[in-house]
Amino acid sequence: MDTTLQDPLVGRTLDGRYRVDARIAVGGMATVYRAVDTRLDRVLALKVMHPALAADGSFVDRFIREAKSVAALAHPNVVGVYDQGTDGTYVYLAMEYVAGCTLRDVLRERGALQPRAALDILEPVLAALGAAHRAGLVHRDMKPENVLIGDDGRVKVADFGLVRAVNTHTTSSTGSVLGTVSYLAPEQIEQGIATPRVDVYACGVLLYEMLTGAKPHAGESPAQVLYQHLHEEVGLPSELVPDLAPELDGLVLAAAAREPERRPEDAVELLSKTRAARSAMSNAQLDAIPPQAIAVADDGHDTSGDRTSVLPSQAVAQAQHPELNRTSRMMLPPPPTVGGDDPAA
Template sequence: MLDGRYRIDARIAVGGMATVYRAVDTRLDRVLALKVMHPSLAVDASFVERFIREAKSVARLAHPNVVQVFDQGNDGSYVYLAMEYVAGCTLRDVLRERGALQPRAALDILEPVLAALGAAHRAGFVHRDMKPENVLIGDDGRVKVADFGLVRAVDTVTNTTGTVLGTVSYLAPEQIENGTADPRVDVYACGVMLYEMLTGDKPHDGDSPAVILYKHLHEDVPPPSAAVPGLAYELDEMVASATARAPEIRPHDAVALLAQVRDGRGRLTAEQLDVVPPQALTADHDNADDRTSVIPRALTTLRPLPVNEDEEGSQAATDRTSRFESPPPPPPRRRSGPRRGPMAIVVAVLLVLGVGAGVWYINSGQFTEVPPLLAKTQAQAEDRLRDAGLDLGKVEHAYSDTVDRGTVISSDPKAGTRIRGNDSVSLTISDGPRNVRVPALAGQKLDEARSLLKDDGLEPGMVTREFSEDVPKGSVISARPADGTKVRAGTAVALVVSKGSPIDIPDVTGADLADARSELEEAGLKVKVAAERVNSSEFDKGQIAQQSPNPGGRAAEGDTVTLTVSKGPEMIEVPDVVGDSVEDATRTLEGAGFQVEEDRGLLGLFGDEVKSQSVEGGQTAPKGSTITIEIR
């Protein structure tokens, strides 16, 4: 039992961050999934704080295709999330058992996934770990996206340092190269998943993760029709658009990709949608399931335990109850002792009359129950109260995101409460969701813009940065939804913030450190010198060998350029090759890292033995320099 409320029934899965259990909420009698953070991570206060903060953010994504977060808490060293439990399987299970899917089934899965991600993207969140393991398919055919525990609100810093989150087969090139994560990395992962659903295989494979990462960076995802002849060109287009290596070519978020997918699907014929790929592992069926249901069901699914039942089922309990027999009535007892007098009889009669009068008083209309009034209009609630013999009391109004405008949110006393007849019942009527206007944010500093949003009941959403000649650095260029738009309270507003005027990064390689620092600072950039120096055959000791970002790029005023100083060429020992044949001497010197030049003169035209070398054996010379051998 966790936190005195959640009864653990079974372990579902173990991940790098948490273990997921099937549990029962004993207060509400419902089955749910409990994600418990590993205790080794729970000791990191900053990690726990981020875990909780992101859980609260995901809880706001009220979308039918997102696994919902119900509760968050901790019990001693256990930090947990209580989430919706989806009885069924994952897309990985489907692919493992079915192989390649028909285009109709693949698109039936992809569309709700994109709808869920689109809601997250428009709220300012990026999943960053989309893969078939995180796509849940319920026994009822519903598709849901899970494991938003890795989501990160895209804020002032949009890259991760140290490690790249995500599974290598679904990582976008920009995630691999510099760790950046915006909605387009989810678009890329969905394109890879569509390819895998259509062909049964991942687009890039290799003997190691490094090989797969290299292919993501340098090779395009092939068209699925190359692996499955007969697939429509529109499907190739969907995959190519979503998996473009350059992020600016991809759809900007899942909503845009969903529009492309629906447009492409509309151009496909029934025959093109029902193509059975040769990679399919279950070909012996009539495709009726694919035509009539959202997705092909996995062959093996887990059946959730019903609430408050054991694994033997409820029938056994019923049988045990039916075999229980009532005990026989006890034999009548013979009277003993003196007979009771007339006074005792009078008292008994009066007692019976008193009890009967009390029962009559309670049940004869003096008291009544408050009828159910929730979700009724005010007029309907008044009619119900009047029929129950009750009066309408105080009527209050309140905003509600879940109860329709003009209907009852609550009553006081609550439904089912016994009160005296003709008493009054107070009602709280819904005014619907609270709507607010997006404040004027253009020109505001980022912190001020966030404060304005929170003051107006809105949430700061995704922050992207762009160069601007007109808006000062750190100030808001625009917002989405735009200023003045009327939206529901709690809506996330995405902000575009100025990076200031762009600066062309000068090339300072080859310059002395002092000169390089001066040139960069005059351009408005900050300078950081790398702690480690590097050997360089191109640049002398003390000169700048490398700079990051690379010269020719653009940066904002105040950005930092890291400089790496040269240690000069690497000095290595020269092998002694005097007396060796020309071939052996050349092989030895080149193997040590030198270039070789032959000096034969007139006497050595036909010779094959090294007489001398320009740098004697045992001495040192710069790696890559030329050693001249004299031949006799």
């Protein structure tokens, strides 16, 4: 039975403007719906805070902060925010609707990815985070569920709901650590510190998971996973994927180092290292199929039931959709001239 039929918001129009058509996803803080802006006749995503949380001023402030932060970024690899408002007990964000799937869907249905596909996803994620880091913001909750892959092949980072300014402490009102345990950096767990390096760590874990089909740390409880983040290094993906290019081991080793000072300073630096690693790899290394990969049809059969068909097998992708391997590249500012003003100062 379609549970969206039981949702009281489906079929309603919020704020006299946004007609709610269907529920997309439910999270701990909000529910996301597909809606139509009746003024502009535009499909969008409506993120509505759970009414029980809307009575808490700190949660509402976080919601509004997300809207302002993302609106200020205006990056092609960040899900855009169009509007923010309230309707009675409902607090909402009107956001860009991305038709496609999440990276979690891809990993669930495809298992481990070929290195080329993993890098094709990682690079635009790092471009988006790099723009945030240069703007003085940290995402803090990077995970496969927050990486959207559109039907057109574009990759976008979503859910800046936990975004904070650089160098702030980030615990909730109850003292618990915010974020998803499998992707939390050690300093987030121990000290609640938010610097760009916590996003770098999460991207190292993401890359490991894309290459191997498994998380680097596992346990029967969140506490066990947190303990491993604090006391164990993330392993090399080649331990699970024989003959994996050493450049990929190096990326994971650097990005997911336990000590923050051993990681790249921010996503901009990690993006540079990622592109260098790609350029050093052969086509055979980039297109190697990991043993954990789940086979998909590449013979022209109907794949309409596969939500991850936006990532076809490499041979078909190159022949039919070469644009899928073109990632949006962030333009980096030139280095400061000697004796000149440092824009970051």
